[in-house]
Amino acid sequence: MTQGIDVAGVYVRDQDEALAFYVGKLGFRVHTDVRNGDYRWLTVQHPDQPAFQLGLFKPGPPVHDAATARTLFEVLAKGAMPPLVLVVDDCRATFERLRASGVEFTQEPVDRYGSVDAGFRDPSGNGWKMIQARTQRGAQ
Amino acid sequence: MTQSPELLRRLLRAKDRMDGASHEEWPVDRLAEVSAVSAAHFARSFKQAFGMPPHRYLLTRRIERAVAMLRETDLPITDIAFSTGWKSLGTFGRIFRDITGESPGNLRARARSSAPAGQLVPECIVRAVQRPDLKASVSEKRREQAVETMGLQSTEDS
Numbered sequence: 001m002t003q004g005i006d007v008a009g010v011y012v013r014d015q016d017e018a019l020a021f022y023v024g025k026l027g028f029r030v031h032t033d034v035r036n037g038d039y040r041w042l043t044v045q046h047p048d049q050p051a052f053q054l055g056l057f058k059p060g061p062p063v064h065d066a067a068t069a070r071t072l073f074e075v076l077a078k079g080a081m082p083p084l085v086l087v088v089d090d091c092r093a094t095f096e097r098l099r100a101s102g103v104e105f106t107q108e109p110v111d112r113y114g115s116v117d118a119g120f121r122d123p124s125g126n127g128w129k130m131i132q133a134r135t136q137r138g139a140q
Numbered sequence: 141m142t143q144s145p146e147l148l149r150r151l152l153r154a155k156d157r158m159d160g161a162s163h164e165e166w167p168v169d170r171l172a173e174v175s176a177v178s179a180a181h182f183a184r185s186f187k188q189a190f191g192m193p194p195h196r197y198l199l200t201r202r203i204e205r206a207v208a209m210l211r212e213t214d215l216p217i218t219d220i221a222f223s224t225g226w227k228s229l230g231t232f233g234r235i236f237r238d239i240t241g242e243s244p245g246n247l248r249a250r251a252r253s254s255a256p257a258g259q260l261v262p263e264c265i266v267r268a269v270q271r272p273d274l275k276a277s278v279s280e281k282r283r284e285q286a287v288e289t290m291g292l293q294s295t296e297d298s
Contacts, residue, residue: 007145013145070142077148078189079155083265106156107264121156125149129264 006116007043009055010084011076013124015042018056021122025101026086028054039063077125084128091132143189148177151189154182155197162201163225166194202226203239204271210244211251217244 008031012018018023019042028044035041039062043053057073075081088094090110095118099105106127107119116132143151154174158166171194172182186194206224209215215223221232221244236244 013149073145074148076147076150079152104153107160118258121152135235 005052007053007055009043010059010122010126011059011072011081011124012056012122012126013058013073013076015040015056015058017123018042019044021103022054022056025103079121079125079127081126081140084126084130086130087128087133089133091118091130094130141188143185147177147185148189151175152188152196154186155190158194158198159201161211162198163223164203165225167199168194179184198225199235199239200271203236204267206236206244207240207247208267210248217248220244 019030019033019062022044023030028046031043031045033040038060040058041055042057043055045053059076060066061067061069095105095109098120103120103125104123105118105120107117109116109118115134118130120128120130122128154171157171157174168182169179172179175182176240177185184195190197192200202224204208206220209220209224210217213220218229220227224232226232226235233244233274240247242250271284
């Protein structure tokens with residue numbers, strides 16, 4: 001792929017905590033972690049998806065003034081950020097593994113529409129849907 | 141009074157728990173425990189954070205689940221009422237009508253006559269979109285409706 005989405009990010013309340021979660025628990029890898037003063041550009045990527053980076057960005061200066069940053073932290077903590085979807089080969093197995101590692105699940109795996117889905121949140125409050133890929137059934 | 145992100149995150153946990161098991165009973169002290177706040181502060185904090193009291197939020201989720209089951213399953217309405225957390229069919233029917241404006245049976249019949257929702261959108265999103273918009277309490281809604289039918293007030297349909 002030469003054109004397309006390269007980076008899309010989520011806001012997090014603490015970048016070290018987010019790194020420990022996305023890398024240590026979900027199994028992502030660090031792609032870029034660079035600082036400029038207080039600013040830290042941090043992106044991770046899924047090991048099977050090298051063309052896409054997920055940014056883990058903390059609201060604050062120099063991008064946001066203090067009041068705006070505060071609002072973003074509130075919205076984040078209320079779980080009001082946009083939905084995120086993670087595709088996995090085996091939803092139940094991944095659920096067991098992630099739950100054992102302390103991931104906060106909001107929904108256990110459920111069979112729906114010929115697939116299986118579960119839900120979890122990152123420490124900041126971002127909500128992920130974890131959906132089992134349907135490709136095994138010869139759809140491709 | 142502003143709420144700290146730490147408190148909001150813990151209140152979200154209580155909301156998530158209701159979302160995950162809306163058929164269960166969720167008295168304030170149980171929710172307060174999930175959020176690690178005192179029962180005295182929980183209801184007020186929740187309402188400030190999410191715009192409605194926890195019990196009212198729970199009702200919207202139960203009705204939402206019931207609507208989904210009416211649309212997607214052939215289960216008898218009685219079974220749906222009990223499995224979504226109501227203890228009596230009468231209460232279920234009354235609150236269902238108060239919130240959605242029609243009876244469970246009508247909604248099912250109407251849903252069946254229209255095309256199913258696209259399955260390209262995750263289920264949780266579809267449900268959130270179809271979630272009843274419960275701005276007024278159930279009893280308030282009933283009063284408004286009674287007033288409307290008496291022709292004393294013309295308000296837009298909420």
